[in-house]
Amino acid sequence: MTERRFISVVPSNFIGHLQGLSFNGVPYLDQCKNGDISYCELNARFGMRHIIADPVTFRTKGSYLALATLQAYASMHLFFQFKTTTPDGLMLFNSGDGSDFIVVELVKGYVHYVFDLGNGPSLMKGNSDKPLNDNQWHNVVVSRDANNVHTLKIDSRTVTQHSNGARNLDLKGEQKCSGRRTRLYGPSTTCTEESCYHQGVCLQQWEGFTCDCTMTSYGGSFCNDPGTTYIFGRGGALITYTWPPNDRPSTRADRLAVGFSTQLKEAVLVRVESAKGLGDYLELHIAHLAGTPGTLVFPGTLVEKHCYRGYSQA
Known part of the structure; x- marks a missing residue:
């Protein structure tokens, strides 16, 4: 040995x-x-x-940033970071033909992703264990693949949802990031x-x-x-x-x-x-x-x- x-x-x-x-x-x-x-x-x-790459500060509720139309017809992958002390606000919005649209918003400190591909609006809530208006940077990933599976990832926590019916998101006009207010609800605070x-x-x-x-x-x-x-x-x-x-x-x-x-x-x-x-x-x-x-x-x-x-x- x-x-x-x-x-x-x-x-x-x-x-x-x-x-x-x-x-x-x-x-x-x-x-x-x-x-x-x-x-x-x-x-x-x-x-x-x-x-932090290219930060933008919204100092009033009426402030917004206008970007080119989000290319999301068959699929999309969207990533951004944010930090705020405001519990409610519209972070991203892009409308389209007919009823098509996409929205990412903060509601009572929780991220909500709302979309409509022509079958009526659907809501996905981010899986956060606490409100995110804590003045800390948070990562948001919103994606949709060719099989119409939507994914919402907040920091390291992910939720998915399959959408039936229409498969294309036909957006037009400017993609806007702003601080407009909205209202909805948040999850419980049990241990996970x-x-x-x-x-x-x-x-x-x-x-x-x-x-x-x-x-x-x-x-x-x-x-x-x-x-x-x-x-x-x-x-x-x-x-x-x-x-x-x-x-x-x-x-x-x-x-x-x-x-x-x-x-x-x-x-x-x-x-x-x-x-x-x-x-x-x-x-x-x-x-x-x-x-x-x-x-x-x-x-x-x-x-x-x-x-x-x-x-x-x-």
Whole structure:
């Protein structure tokens, strides 16, 4: 029997975002940022960068944006992002020949998709667990394939509906995006598998639910508020926390949660070391293995392109 040993290598400096680091329930990044501990030194900077393409702001209810006619005769695929604090409003409208039309609107904070291909109007409601007028960016995808299957996707949650009868949507005139008001209804607030974002745990309450975000790098009521985040540039950066000599933990079980985004194939994310001479340590890093670039050294979950969230429980 042969024994295989991993050869220790020093990965390159980490470049990207490190978010919501929690070790055994202690939010070290938050404590460093707030100055709650005196044993932390850092030369990374606090912040986060979001890229939103071509944003348009509607400052009054009468404001609107006129675009070319939506090409949706046999099929269509529509994507946009929005954020607002207004619970009701018309986000997109395009009329057509006869009774044909398409509408995407916000009703009491929930996305509604209404369409008519000539058989009378049909309504699809977005599958959101909470009102979306929370001043956060949300993704909306509306599509219809050649088989007349309509799809409405809000963030990561999708609903579909098959439409019988007429198969063509004959639109004419301008496609308008605006803030005009509308009225309808919203869903209940019971726990579902997707009630909490980023794998937060939904806890059903008598009236509604709460989300346990402990083992995520997010906070807030629905685990969708990014935790304290630092940016590490190409020049190299390090955040160091040293336990006081008389307050060093001795554990049989450890729970580590951290969020990160990077394009590097090899980098150390977190390392926890014991006192000098003991040799114990816990390390999370991205390793470049043959055929599997950018692999976490213990199981993690792919959240989105170039963004991973991993945790360890020993």
